[in-house]
Structures are given as C-alpha cells and as structure tokens.
Amino acid sequence: MKVAIIGVGSVGAAVATAIKNTGLVHEMVLFDRDGVRARAAAADLGHAAAFSFDVKITAANSYREIRGAEIVVIAAGANQKPGQTRTDLLAANANVIRDIIPRVMANVDAKKVKIIVVTNPLDVMVMLARDLSGLPAGRVIGTGTMLDSARLRTILARHLDVSPMSINAYVLGEHGDSSVVNWESATVGAIALNDFCRAMKLSLPQTTRKTIEHRVHNAAYEIIQGRGATWDGIAAAVNDLMRCIINDEKRILTVSSCSSKKNLAMSLPTIVGGDGVIKVLMPKLSADESGALRQSGRTIFRNYKNI
Numbered sequence: 001m002k003v004a005i006i007g008v009g010s011v012g013a014a015v016a017t018a019i020k021n022t023g024l025v026h027e028m029v030l031f032d033r034d035g036v037r038a039r040a041a042a043a044d045l046g047h048a049a050a051f052s053f054d055v056k057i058t059a060a061n062s063y064r065e066i067r068g069a070e071i072v073v074i075a076a077g078a079n080q081k082p083g084q085t086r087t088d089l090l091a092a093n094a095n096v097i098r099d100i101i102p103r104v105m106a107n108v109d110a111k112k113v114k115i116i117v118v119t120n121p122l123d124v125m126v127m128l129a130r131d132l133s134g135l136p137a138g139r140v141i142g143t144g145t146m147l148d149s150a151r152l153r154t155i156l157a158r159h160l161d162v163s164p165m166s167i168n169a170y171v172l173g174e175h176g177d178s179s180v181v182n183w184e185s186a187t188v189g190a191i192a193l194n195d196f197c198r199a200m201k202l203s204l205p206q207t208t209r210k211t212i213e214h215r216v217h218n219a220a221y222e223i224i225q226g227r228g229a230t231w232d233g234i235a236a237a238v239n240d241l242m243r244c245i246i247n248d249e250k251r252i253l254t255v256s257s258c259s260s261k262k263n264l265a266m267s268l269p270t271i272v273g274g275d276g277v278i279k280v281l282m283p284k285l286s287a288d289e290s291g292a293l294r295q296s297g298r299t300i301f302r303n304y305k306n307i
C-alpha cells in the first residue's frame with residue numbers, strides 16, 4: 001500500500017511517524033510546498049524506519065510522485081495560533097485545499113483513492129475537497145470528531161475509573177466550537193452510562209457533565225497554548241482511520257463525510273471499511289443534543305457558504 005501525505009508540518013510529520021510504525025504501508029511519499037522541509041522529514045523518518053518496518057519514505061518534488069497512492073492525507077495549511085479558532089483559518093485554508101486537490105486528482109486513480117482530510121476548519125474542508133475532487137462522498141473522509149471523542153472517552157474514563165477502551169461515547173457535529181457531546185447514547189461496556197454510575201455508586205451530575213464538555217471543547221486551545229500546536233492526538237486518529245481502511249475493519253468512527261442528501265459534512269458515528277464510508281448512523285439524542293446538532297450543522301453550512 002502506498003500513501004501520500006500532503007503537508008509535512010507538525011501534524012503531517014507526526015502522521016507519517018505513526019503510520020511508519022504500523023507496518024501497514026510499504027511506501028510513503030511526503031509532499032510539502034516547502035520542499036526542504038519535506039526532504040528533511042523524509043530523510044529523518046527514513047532513518048527511523050530502519051528500526052521498525054521497511055517502509056520506503058521519500059519526499060516528492062512534484063505531485064507526479066504521488067502516483068499509485070491509494071490513500072492521500074491532506075495535512076497542509078495554517079494551524080491555529082494561540083487565541084485563534086478553527087474558523088479563523090477558513091479563507092486561508094480554503095485556498096490551500098483549492099491548490100492541492102486538483103493536483104492530487106491529476107495524479108491518482110479516481111476509482112480507488114481515498115482522501116483523508118485533516119486541515120481545519122475540518123468539515124468545510126471536507127466539503128470543499130469533495131466538490132473539487134468529484135469523488136464519491138464516502139471516499140473523502142475527514143478525521144472529524146475522532147480526536148474530540150477520544151478526549152471525551154479519556155476524561156470520562158478517569159472520572160469513572162475504567163479504561164477509555166471500555167467507554168463508547170461520541171462527540172458529534174462540527175470539529176469545532178459547536179461540537180455536541182452525545183451523553184444520551186454513552187455506554188460503559190454495554191451498560192448505559194447512567195446505569196453504570198448507579199451500579200458503581202458514582203455521581204455524574206449536570207455540573208460535572210458541563211465541566212467535562214468544557215474540557216473536551218477546550219482541549220485543543222490548552223494544548224496550543226502550552227505546546228504551540230497539537231499533533232500527537234490527531235496523528236493517532238489518522239493512523240486509526242487509515243488502519244480501519246487498509247484492513248477493511250468496518251469499525252464505527254466519528255468521521256466527517258458529506259451526506260448524500262444535503263452536501264453537508266459533519267461527524268456522526270460511521271462504519272468505515274476498505275472503500276471508505278459504508279454507512280452513517282444517527283445515534284439516540286436528547287432533545288437538547290438534537291437541537292445543538294442542528295445548530296452545529298447550520299454553523300458548518302454558513303462557513304461553507306462564506307468561502
């Protein structure tokens with residue numbers, strides 16, 4: 001399997017590192033408009049690969065070198081600076097996607113390729129990449145709220161003192177400030193969250209839920225404040241998504257893809273397999289969650305109209 005990563009900054013390099021360590025791909029091509037950066041990353045990662053799996057890692061001087069890639073990850077574009085929201089990146093990153101997608105499509109097999117979008121604001125970039133690529137909606141996949149859901153599961157797990165692996169809880173809607181925590185469908189193992197709390201004599205009052213939501217919504221801002229950018233969490237999310245596609249795992253992930261009815265991309269629980277999106281599911285929502293999800297969709301659509 002050959003994959004290409006477009007944009008080899010903090011995120012692209014971390015994604016390449018994560019993928020290299022899985023042994024699932026035999027060739028990885030890195031492209032960045034800053035060729036020096038891409039070549040340096042390819043060299044460094046190529047040397048590191050000698051300690052793990054035999055992956056051929058090269059820097060592309062032109063898009064021609066991505067030919068044969070079955071998965072293309074788009075991690076290029078401006079990132080948030082402290083105090084900026086993802087929406088602040090809208091105009092600049094729309095131009096980045098407009099630059100990249102036609103060049104990608106001129107060099108890949110449109111019948112096979114899957115595009116994974118990471119660039120923010122994520123959902124609008126998925127919609128734009130889908131428009132420009134002409135690919136079926138299910139093959140232009142944003143990492144969506146995979147990372148937000150992982151943050152929720154981790155924070156909740158510490159509160160409940162169980163492994164995050166045993167928590168099924170989703171963040172839905174926009175990968176952004178309007179995202180919605182879906183408490184109504186959350187389970188621990190197969191047990192409804194409220195029943196689990198009752199059995200364990202734990203309380204999870206509304207105030208605690210609000211605090212958890214706040215921590216999930218603000219996680220990226222806090223990491224950016226302390227570290228300048230976020231890369232490890234999103235790299236793990238891309239790697240997980242890629243593994244799900246390459247192995248045709250048919251797992252449920254909260255990715256963002258365009259719905260076939262309305263051209264709106266947002267995150268919902270989605271079965272993902274070898275050809276991308278298989279089925280988007282609508283979980284049970286409370287009345288408040290349902291209203292917030294509709295509002296989140298409106299926010300994404302308004303931003304899309306603004307580009």
Ligand code: NAD
Pocket residue numbers: 006007008009010011012031032033034037075076077078079080089093096099100117118119120121122143144147175229230231234
């Ligand atoms: P960065 O500044 O470290 O790297 C961006 C890279 O993109 C740079 O190397 C730059 O040269 C390259 N680039 C810019 N325009 C390009 C173009 N037209 N063609 C090719 N390369 C181009 O930024 P980063 O921290 O790596 O973040 C990258 C993107 O990922 C941002 O939009 C950021 O907001 C997003 N991000 C998304 C998530 C998520 O959960 N979806 C998480 C973290 C970051």
